Amino acid sequence: MEVNVVNRLLALFFVATVAGGTALGQNQGTRLAATSSVRSSGDAVTARSSNVPRPAPSRRVPARLVADQSLLESAPVEGEVIYEDSAEPMVIGDSYSPEAGLAAIGAGCASCDGDGCSTCGVGGPLEFDLCNPYGFDGRQLCICLPSHGWASVEYLMWYASGMESPALVTTSPVPTAQASAGVLPSATTLYGGDNNILTDRLNGMRVRFGWWFVNNPNLGLEGEYVGTANESETFDRNSNGNPILARPFYNVLTGREDAELVAFPSVVSGRIRTEAESQFTGAAVRFRRQLCCSSGCGISPLTCGPVPAQSRIDATLGWRYFELEEGLAIREDLSSLDTANPGSFVLNDSFRTRNQFNGAELGVMWQGRRGYWSLDSYMRLGLGNTRQMVTIAGNTQTTANGATTTANGGLLAQRTNIGTYTRDQFGVVPEIGATVGYQLTQRLRLTAGYTFIYWSNVVRPGDQIDTSVNPNLLPPENPTQTTFLNPRFAFQDSDYLIQGLSLGGDYRW
Numbered sequence: 001m002e003v004n005v006v007n008r009l010l011a012l013f014f015v016a017t018v019a020g021g022t023a024l025g026q027n028q029g030t031r032l033a034a035t036s037s038v039r040s041s042g043d044a045v046t047a048r049s050s051n052v053p054r055p056a057p058s059r060r061v062p063a064r065l066v067a068d069q070s071l072l073e074s075a076p077v078e079g080e081v082i083y084e085d086s087a088e089p090m091v092i093g094d095s096y097s098p099e100a101g102l103a104a105i106g107a108g109c110a111s112c113d114g115d116g117c118s119t120c121g122v123g124g125p126l127e128f129d130l131c132n133p134y135g136f137d138g139r140q141l142c143i144c145l146p147s148h149g150w151a152s153v154e155y156l157m158w159y160a161s162g163m164e165s166p167a168l169v170t171t172s173p174v175p176t177a178q179a180s181a182g183v184l185p186s187a188t189t190l191y192g193g194d195n196n197i198l199t200d201r202l203n204g205m206r207v208r209f210g211w212w213f214v215n216n217p218n219l220g221l222e223g224e225y226v227g228t229a230n231e232s233e234t235f236d237r238n239s240n241g242n243p244i245l246a247r248p249f250y251n252v253l254t255g256r257e258d259a260e261l262v263a264f265p266s267v268v269s270g271r272i273r274t275e276a277e278s279q280f281t282g283a284a285v286r287f288r289r290q291l292c293c294s295s296g297c298g299i300s301p302l303t304c305g306p307v308p309a310q311s312r313i314d315a316t317l318g319w320r321y322f323e324l325e326e327g328l329a330i331r332e333d334l335s336s337l338d339t340a341n342p343g344s345f346v347l348n349d350s351f352r353t354r355n356q357f358n359g360a361e362l363g364v365m366w367q368g369r370r371g372y373w374s375l376d377s378y379m380r381l382g383l384g385n386t387r388q389m390v391t392i393a394g395n396t397q398t399t400a401n402g403a404t405t406t407a408n409g410g411l412l413a414q415r416t417n418i419g420t421y422t423r424d425q426f427g428v429v430p431e432i433g434a435t436v437g438y439q440l441t442q443r444l445r446l447t448a449g450y451t452f453i454y455w456s457n458v459v460r461p462g463d464q465i466d467t468s469v470n471p472n473l474l475p476p477e478n479p480t481q482t483t484f485l486n487p488r489f490a491f492q493d494s495d496y497l498i499q500g501l502s503l504g505g506d507y508r509w
Contacts, residue, residue: 158500165462182246286318359384
């Protein structure tokens with residue numbers, strides 16, 4: 001009996017407690033609704049007191065929690081709203097993430113978590129692709145999914161490896177004996193004798209153009225032309241006999257070094273002129289295939305803020321053509337100072353070469369973009385055939401007693417080596433290059449770069465000169481020589497290097 005009474009009393013106490021708590025919550029909700037009004041605008045909520053006059057902040061002290069048990073009374077306690085002076089309303093809403101903040105100012109990517117720009121937008125009147133997820137100002141080309149064409153023009157400031165040749169012009173101090181004048185090794189070399197011919201800067205131009213296929217934007221076709229202006233170098237000396245001028249050679253009849261006199265006191269006066277020239281051209285057609293690409297956010301070195309960043313790697317396969325055409329000519333104008341043997345002579349020697357490379361080209365390209373800046377680099381290897389051609393010519397004009405005759409052969413070009421010679425050789429042409437760019441407009445980029453090209457197995461004019469001479473072959477040849485038939489011709493290969501800087505721009509659409 002006593003247990004039942006206790007259980008009933010506990011049940012009544014539990015019901016009364018629940019009912020009292022519900023009434024207390026309703027009472028507090030009614031009072032809060034009566035003392036404030038709430039209005040909402042967009043995603044933000046603005047709260048202000050509408051029925052209670054705003055008290056002076058200095059007269060209100062916020063309640064502090066203390067250990068006084070009287071604050072824990074069950075009776076409801078009305079709270080106060082503490083105000084601070086402010087010209088703007090308090091806004092309650094969601095905070096912005098760093099990515100959203102960058103997007104708001106138009107300077108970010110879709111994400112900076114490694115995924116990067118997830119899509120490529122289309123912008124501009126010609127609808128070229130941009131990595132433009134948040135309204136970036138349109139100067140960041142999307143290189144991952146291109147659907148545009150391109151063309152570039154560059155001014156070249158290149159330097160080529162110098163041409164090597166034997167000593168072609170020498171001098172000796174007066175009074176050197178006639179038999180020793182201009183003879184090596186005691187004579188001083190004025191022209192030739194090393195590889196310092198044609199070492200000045202080459203001015204040229206390079207043009208590239210291409211497009212990505214619409215149905216397969218990862219595959220493109222590119223064409224290229226490169227060429228330098230004709231470079232020429234001239235050596236010209238004139239003497240009435242002093243200083244001494246001579247052309248050295250090796251006399252196969254005596255087995256010693258010798259020289260032909262161009263100017264010597266009381267013997268001969270004359271002028272000698274040498275002219276060397278060189279021109280380099282090339283062309284290519286290649287397919288480009290994207291191998292991989294990545295995009296994301298990078299840090300600008302100028303603003304230290306995040307900017308869109310992309311990189312890609314392409315493989316290239318195509319056809320490559322190079323041509324190197326050079327020449328070296330020597331001309332003598334001689335007048336006899338011997339009154340017993342008057343007369344004049346004009347001697348011409350000419351050595352010309354042409355190299356034509358045709359072959360397959362394999363390559364790899366890397367492109368990187370960070371904001372407005374870009375870096376492109378490539379490595380290519382050409383494997384194919386180099387067709388070599390050497391042309392040697394010479395003649396002598398003799399004027400005596402008012403009559404002029406012309407005979408075949410000069411000094412280093414005689415009937416024994418005059419002619420045109422051709423052959424085919426295996427050629428290897430590696431090429432590397434790098435280009436830094438800055439995006440000026442939506443389509444135009446300013447570029448500066450460096451290029452290095454190596455070409456194996458080429459023929460150059462100076463290497464084809466044989467300085468071994470039979471003096472009896474000099475016109476007029478009498479009697480006809482049947483032995484010691486020098487100079488002779490034999491192909492002489494060398495390597496060719498060309499490298500330098502470039503300035504230009506490319507246009508994409």
